[in-house]
Amino acid sequence: MTTTPPIVSAAIVLPLATQLIHLFAALLLLLSFAMLAQRRVVNLVNLFAAQGATLVACAVVVAYSSHQPDLYQSAALTFVLKVLVLPYVLHKLIGRLQAEWDTETLVNIPTMQIIGIVLVIFAFVLAQPISQFAGAATRSTLGIAIAVVFLAFLMMIVRRKAIAQVVGFLAMENGLLFAAISATHGMPMVVELGIGLDVLVGVFILGIFFFQIREQFDSLDLQHMETLKED
Numbered sequence: 001m002t003t004t005p006p007i008v009s010a011a012i013v014l015p016l017a018t019q020l021i022h023l024f025a026a027l028l029l030l031l032s033f034a035m036l037a038q039r040r041v042v043n044l045v046n047l048f049a050a051q052g053a054t055l056v057a058c059a060v061v062v063a064y065s066s067h068q069p070d071l072y073q074s075a076a077l078t079f080v081l082k083v084l085v086l087p088y089v090l091h092k093l094i095g096r097l098q099a100e101w102d103t104e105t106l107v108n109i110p111t112m113q114i115i116g117i118v119l120v121i122f123a124f125v126l127a128q129p130i131s132q133f134a135g136a137a138t139r140s141t142l143g144i145a146i147a148v149v150f151l152a153f154l155m156m157i158v159r160r161k162a163i164a165q166v167v168g169f170l171a172m173e174n175g176l177l178f179a180a181i182s183a184t185h186g187m188p189m190v191v192e193l194g195i196g197l198d199v200l201v202g203v204f205i206l207g208i209f210f211f212q213i214r215e216q217f218d219s220l221d222l223q224h225m226e227t228l229k230e231d
Contacts, residue, residue, distance in 0.1 A: 017065035021182050024058040025144040028178060029120070032151040035171060036112050039105075044167045045090045051174045052082025059181050071181070078177070086170065094163060106158045116151050123147035141182040148175030 028051060035047045056079045063071030105112065127143035149172050156168035 017061050020061045021058055021141060024054050024061070025141050025178070025182065028054050028148055028174070029144050029151075032148050032171065032175075033113065033116055035167070036116055036151060036155055037109050039109075041094055041161065041163050041167075042091070044164055045087050045094070048090075048167050048170055048174075049083050049087040051171060052078060052087075055174060055177055055181065056083065058178065062181055074181070082170075082174070090163065090167070097163075106160065112154065112158060115154060119150040119154060120147040123150055142179055145175050145179035145182065148172075148178065 031047050031051050031054065035044055038044050038047060056075045059071050059075035059078060063069065063075065107115075123146035124140075124143035126146055127140075152168045152172035152175060155171065156165045159165050159168065
């Protein structure tokens with residue numbers, strides 16, 4: 001009975017893991033564009049949960065290929081926070097605030113998609129200098145991670161509803177986490193735990209903020225807050 005030598009197994013696993021990471025990166029980018037094109041708040045939260053599931057799968061692949069058990073803990077933490085807890089909290093807020101309506105945007109959807117494509121190109125230009133210190137695989141994943149951050153920031157700018165802007169903020173953090181997982185093979189567990197708890201606490205605080213806006217203006221449109229400016 002013959003067995004596969006460890007060197008041959010590693011040679012097979014590493015290219016396969018790289019291809020899977022690229023697949024997850026492309027899926028993460030497509031989900032970001034889908035969030036830009038989405039008008040319903042509930043669907044935005046579902047797409048955010050899908051991004052979280054993609055990050056979990058990417059963390060598991062990197063943990064297996066690089067033999068880092070700590071990344072399995074990071075994947076479990078990401079699954080609990082970004083796939084279960086945060087979407088559940090956001091869905092509860094949407095239900096309590098009756099905010100299932102379509103979100104309004106400052107520009108139309110086709111224009112946003114064109115701006116998003118320009119931002120993706122700009123993100124890869126920013127990641128180009130990394131080629132001096134890392135390989136092409138790291139450069140491409142880092143470029144997509146920066147693009148996800150830019151697209152999430154764009155969503156925060158063009159959306160008028162408070163909940164949609166919070167989802168954009170959380171999606172921006174997804175891009176940063178993907179960069180940490182794919183390009184640097186994970187951050188220390190203590191750092192990831194601290195970031196996760198900060199995000200969770202921030203969502204609870206923003207939930208209270210939502211209720212205050214709704215009670216004061218009977219709407220979650222942040223344009224109403226312009227009435228608070230001094231004359």
